[in-house]
Amino acid sequence: MRIDPLRLDQRGVTVLELLLSVTIFLLVVLPLSTYYLSGVDRYQKTLKQSNLRNELDFTIADIMTKVEGASFFEISDTGLETTDKRKDDLLTIFQSPKLGSSISESEAQELKASLTTYKTHVTYEYDETLDRKVPRSEIVKQTFQIPDFNFNHQLYLIDGLFKLSDDNKKLLVFLVVVPKSSYFLEMDGQHSGFTGWDEVVTALEEDSPPFEYIKITKIEIAVNNLQRG
Secondary structure, three states, X not given: OOOOHHHOOOOOOOHXXXXXXXXXXXXXXXHHHHHHHHHHHHHHHHHHHHHHHHHHHHXXXXXXXXXXXXXXXEEEOXXXXXXXXXXXXXXXXXXXXXXXXXXXXXXXXXXXXXXXXXXXXXXXXXXXXXXXXXXXXXXXXXXXXXXXXXXOOOOEEEEEEEEEOOOOOEEEEEEEEEEEOOOOEEEOOEEEEEOOHHHHHHHHHHOOOOOOOOEEEEEEEEOOOEOOO
């Protein structure tokens, strides 16, 4: 009598063996999945913070180019309406101890919202009386506020204020950058997207540190072309 080897064991896989296999699989896969997702989350957070710094660098470079390329400049609150809440919001942000700010009240009062540059251009025009071209100089005036400088306006909100050092040899620029969003966005329990500066102020008033998506910085630009008098 011939015995079919395929019929020697027809028990198959029991429910207990199946459950044991699934349990071992989950014990291996779940920690790996958690570690992977945590790594992705850290990467996204690091990338977002790095992009904030990079965007500030673009703005700083543009400010320096315009200041250093001007014949002379001045700072003021030109173009800022008395009802404009923007400067008040910025002062609140820059003075917030939650962001590690050390701006005093007296220093805050000296901050200005606008930078005006004056650039001298020389052109040559024909003078019929002299029968030759003569130089003509003209001064081009431009007034900027921080949102007028170079950065990605679709993805970020960047604003700031200006101040001169006590010896008038340095232009101090206080800057803040946050991710821009069409709604109040949260990530890891933090606000990570804002529609305006009033929401940034609200977050600073109501939330606790850290504030990893609100970056403030102060730069100093050595100047010798400040408008006098």
